[in-house]
Amino acid sequence: MELTSRRRLLVVAGKLLVTVLTLGLLYHSVFAAPDTAAAWRALLASALRGAGRGPVLLALALVPVNWGLEAWKWWRLARHLEPVSFRRSFRAVLVGLTLGFVTPNRVGDYAGRIIELKSRRLDALGAVFLGRYCQLVVTVVAGSLGLLYFLLTFYLRGYPASELGLVVAAVALNAAVLLPLYRSQLLLAVLTLVRPLRRFRPYLAVMPTYSAQALHAVLALSALRYAVFCGQFGLLLLAYGAQAPFGPGAAAIAGTFLLKSLVPSLNALADVGVRELSATHLFGLLGQSALPVLSASLSLWVLNIALPSAAGLLFVLRLKVFRKKKAAKPLVVS
Numbered sequence: 001m002e003l004t005s006r007r008r009l010l011v012v013a014g015k016l017l018v019t020v021l022t023l024g025l026l027y028h029s030v031f032a033a034p035d036t037a038a039a040w041r042a043l044l045a046s047a048l049r050g051a052g053r054g055p056v057l058l059a060l061a062l063v064p065v066n067w068g069l070e071a072w073k074w075w076r077l078a079r080h081l082e083p084v085s086f087r088r089s090f091r092a093v094l095v096g097l098t099l100g101f102v103t104p105n106r107v108g109d110y111a112g113r114i115i116e117l118k119s120r121r122l123d124a125l126g127a128v129f130l131g132r133y134c135q136l137v138v139t140v141v142a143g144s145l146g147l148l149y150f151l152l153t154f155y156l157r158g159y160p161a162s163e164l165g166l167v168v169a170a171v172a173l174n175a176a177v178l179l180p181l182y183r184s185q186l187l188l189a190v191l192t193l194v195r196p197l198r199r200f201r202p203y204l205a206v207m208p209t210y211s212a213q214a215l216h217a218v219l220a221l222s223a224l225r226y227a228v229f230c231g232q233f234g235l236l237l238l239a240y241g242a243q244a245p246f247g248p249g250a251a252a253i254a255g256t257f258l259l260k261s262l263v264p265s266l267n268a269l270a271d272v273g274v275r276e277l278s279a280t281h282l283f284g285l286l287g288q289s290a291l292p293v294l295s296a297s298l299s300l301w302v303l304n305i306a307l308p309s310a311a312g313l314l315f316v317l318r319l320k321v322f323r324k325k326k327a328a329k330p331l332v333v334s
Contacts, residue, residue, distance in 0.1 A: 052239030056299075059235040062228050063303050067093060069225040073134070073218055074113060077127040080210060081120045091315050092116035096128075098312030101305070112312075126206035133181065134215070134222040136261060140177045142226065143258020144170045146251035154285050181215060184208045229257065232303065236296035244286045252282040256297075 068090065075089035092113040099108025109132075114124045148170050156162045180187040184207035191201040210218075233253050237244070244252065259278040276297050283293040 052241075055235040055239040059232040059239070059300075060303060062232050062235075063308065066225060066228045066232070066304060067097075067308055069221055069228065073131055073221040073225070074128075076214065076217055076221070077131050077210075078113075078117065078124070080214065081123055081127060081206075082118060084117070088116055094308060094312035095315045096312075097305070098309045098315075101309040122203065123206040125203040129204060130207055130210065131218060131222075134218045135225070137177050137181060137219065138222045138226045139257055139261050141174050142254040143261070144173055146254030147258060149248070149251040150255060150282060150285060181219075182212065226257075229300075229304070230254070233296060233300050236299050237292065240292035240295045240299075242283065242288050242292040242296065244283060244288050248286050249283075252279070252286060255282050 071086065071090035071093045074093055075084060075086050078084045078089060078092075092115075094112075095116065096109035096112025099112040100106030102108065110125060110128045113128050114121045117124050148166065151166055152163055156166060184204070188201055188204060188208070191197045191204065230250065230253050233256075234249065237249070242249075256278040276294055279293050279297045280290045284290065
């Protein structure tokens with residue numbers, strides 16, 4: 001009885017800590033940070049009046065589509081482990097988003113989704129990793145093409161040997177990223193051979209149990225979600241007055257997302273600086289001023305991370321961390 005009380009106390013304390021940290025980071029990022037606060041005020045002003053109202057409202061309308069696709073992706077992965085509804089999957093995604101907001105490299109995202117499952121939580125770690133890895137594959141493939149455009153156009157023009165080598169390197173990189181997805185047994189074999197990585201093998205052992213058809217579906221959902229992200233960024237750039245050509249602008253967006261994903265972060269707030277620095281540099285090469293790009297990038301973060309993280313607090317406070325075990329039914333012998 002005393003152990004149960006201590007567990008409940010720890011759960012309550014953990015919920016309150018997540019709530020305080022999330023609200024504190026939201027306040028710091030949206031109201032206390034001058035650049036972010038200015039972008040947020042500009043976003044509200046654009047939504048209420050001016051030519052940017054339509055694109056901003058459309059970008060806002062795509063937020064539930066974005067996270068709905070992520071919930072659909074998690075539902076496809078989680079139902080391989082146990083029967084789960086789309087509603088529970090959507091709630092798990094929001095809880096994971098909120099917990100990931102205050103944890104290094106968003107590791108809280110794993111906890112948020114695993115807690116929502118009733119069984120096979122060890123295998124769920126591998127399922128969460130698989131979903132995030134599929135999203136990374138799309139980011140790397142699209143981002144490498146985007147960065148390849150900038151390197152060939154602005155840095156290596158006139159050096160054919162270097163251009164060819166870079167193209168070959170990009171193809172090799174994409175092949176290396178795709179290989180562990182469809183040949184996960186090779187990944188597990190590598191984890192077995194490398195001693196420091198052996199501890200991760202039990203968590204990823206579930207990956208080979210997913211069929212190629214399931215992987216195709218998850219990868220397609222990841223690509224759709226990536227397209228929504230890019231569309232939102234493009235709409236916000238349009239709302240703030242950026243006028244980059246479609247093709248180079250899409251390459252800059254893809255390159256920005258790739259550079260952001262390659263840099264580890266302490267929490268979701270730390271992602272802001274990496275994305276803004278990448279976006280302003282790449283769009284600067286296209287002749288775009290920094291202020292519209294910076295405002296669009298910050299607004300994208302507020303719409304897709306800050307606001308859903310705040311909404312996820314409602315589910316975190318009602319979260320059941322420790323589930324009661326069902327009592328075994330007595331065996332009746334007739």
